[in-house]
Amino acid sequence: MADSAQAQKLVYLVTGGCGFLGEHVVRMLLQQEPRLRELRIFDLHLGPWLEELKTGPVQVTAIQGDVTQAHEVAAAVAGAHVVIHTAGLVDVFGRASPETIHEVNVQGTKNVIEACVQTGTQFLVYTSSMEVVGPNIKGHPFYRGNEDTPYEAVHRHPYPSSKARAEQLVLEANGRKVRGGLPLVTCALRPTGIYGEGHQIMRDIYYQGLRLGGRLFRAIPASVEHGRVYVGNVAWMHVLVARELQQRPALMGGQVYFCYDKSPYKSYEDFNMEFLGPCGLRLVGTRPLLPYWLLMFLAALNALLQWLLRPLLLYAPLLNPYTLAMANTTFTVSTNKAQRHFGYEPLFSWEESRTRTIRWMQAMDSSAQ
Ligand SMILES: NC(=O)c1ccc[n+]([C@@H]2O[C@H](COP(=O)([O-])OP(=O)(O)OC[C@H]3O[C@@H](n4cnc5c(N)ncnc54)[C@H](O)[C@@H]3O)[C@@H](O)[C@H]2O)c1
Numbered sequence: 001m002a003d004s005a006q007a008q009k010l011v012y013l014v015t016g017g018c019g020f021l022g023e024h025v026v027r028m029l030l031q032q033e034p035r036l037r038e039l040r041i042f043d044l045h046l047g048p049w050l051e052e053l054k055t056g057p058v059q060v061t062a063i064q065g066d067v068t069q070a071h072e073v074a075a076a077v078a079g080a081h082v083v084i085h086t087a088g089l090v091d092v093f094g095r096a097s098p099e100t101i102h103e104v105n106v107q108g109t110k111n112v113i114e115a116c117v118q119t120g121t122q123f124l125v126y127t128s129s130m131e132v133v134g135p136n137i138k139g140h141p142f143y144r145g146n147e148d149t150p151y152e153a154v155h156r157h158p159y160p161s162s163k164a165r166a167e168q169l170v171l172e173a174n175g176r177k178v179r180g181g182l183p184l185v186t187c188a189l190r191p192t193g194i195y196g197e198g199h200q201i202m203r204d205i206y207y208q209g210l211r212l213g214g215r216l217f218r219a220i221p222a223s224v225e226h227g228r229v230y231v232g233n234v235a236w237m238h239v240l241v242a243r244e245l246q247q248r249p250a251l252m253g254g255q256v257y258f259c260y261d262k263s264p265y266k267s268y269e270d271f272n273m274e275f276l277g278p279c280g281l282r283l284v285g286t287r288p289l290l291p292y293w294l295l296m297f298l299a300a301l302n303a304l305l306q307w308l309l310r311p312l313l314l315y316a317p318l319l320n321p322y323t324l325a326m327a328n329t330t331f332t333v334s335t336n337k338a339q340r341h342f343g344y345e346p347l348f349s350w351e352e353s354r355t356r357t358i359r360w361m362q363a364m365d366s367s368a369q
Pocket residue numbers: 015016017018019020021022042043044045065066067068085086087088089090104108127128129130163190191192193194195
């Protein structure tokens with residue numbers, strides 16, 4: 001066993017380390033990566049909770065920065081052995097312009113790649129998304145597919161388009177020579193809909209239900225399966241893939257892996273009720289209460305209102321044409337590629353994932369009262 005000084009020798013950088021997923025990746029690294037000497041957390045918005053991490057044996061370096069600024073990224077990457085790039089603009093609600101989404105998700109990823117090449121960082125893990133595959137603009141279902149399932153990945157929306165381009169750039173960069181002459185080794189992880197402690201959309205849906213007297217109204221047929229994965233398991237997969245990428249570059253370099261666990265296949269709304277129900281909410285209707293054409297009309301009306309009101313205020317409801325299409329299209333994965341390539345097994349069972357999420361929501365509820 002190498003002595004502790006030799007064991008703790010690696011510098012990791014997590015971009016977006018203060019986000020919903022990023023925070024779980026940061027905490028998982030500190031718990032599960034024994035070779036960590038320094039953990040750099042790069043984010044546009046640093047969280048106050050970072051201070052509590054600075055009391056441990058690992059040097060935790062918080063870096064406030066913008067991935068769209070190449071020089072800031074290069075300064076943060078310089079000297080890192082591994083970069084986990086989770087930073088991104090996750091917007092399907094029309095909050096940011098298409099240009100801004102592209103600038104952050106695509107140009108920001110280009111800046112991370114070039115920083116690795118210029119400074120000699122050899123390992124890069126990118127947080128991609130299921131949306132790189134689908135649902136496509138034709139609404140084709142993807143039923144329990146895997147990384148090799150044929151599917152017409154056609155996108156028009158800025159967010160999935162930006163994620164698809166960024167993933168492509170990361171995978172194409174695999175094998176490029178970095179400073180010092182060694183090859184850059186990259187891979188991309190594709191989470192489906194992540195849930196768990198800190199999930200803002202779940203929080204928004206909960207408060208929407210409270211405003212409606214503890215009721216949510218079914219809009220999507222229960223038969224439409226939507227892939228979900230617990231944030232702790234996604235974080236664990238990031239830590240494991242970053243470790244094993246160093247051991248098996250030939251096998252794992254340039255590969256994509258769906259993030260998966262034992263979370264059940266359910267509709268988006270029914271799945272959410274696994275957590276919202278124990279918090280006192282009720283989903284009204286065993287089938288959609290409104291016909292789909294009326295939902296499409298209301299979604300289009302929301303999009304029109306957003307456009308009309310934009311000069312005055314940001315109106316960004318959950319229901320818009322894109323989110324309705326997404327929720328209404330089956331997209332689930334069934335794969336074991338991560339297990340076959342780098343021995344991934346979920347760290348948290350479905351029961352643990354569910355319990356942890358419910359506890360978070362109940363704590364959020366009690367603090368809100
Ligand atoms: N939430 C999901 O269901 C889901 C599913 C699949 C993939 N993903 C991907 O996971 C990653 C993290 O998503 P999330 O849900 O945690 O989102 P999030 O918004 O909670 O976190 C994103 C983080 O990136 C930071 N960031 C944004 N723009 C930045 C910039 N210009 N420079 C530096 N930092 C910047 C934000 O401050 C935030 O802390 C994203 O790349 C997203 O596409 C998310």
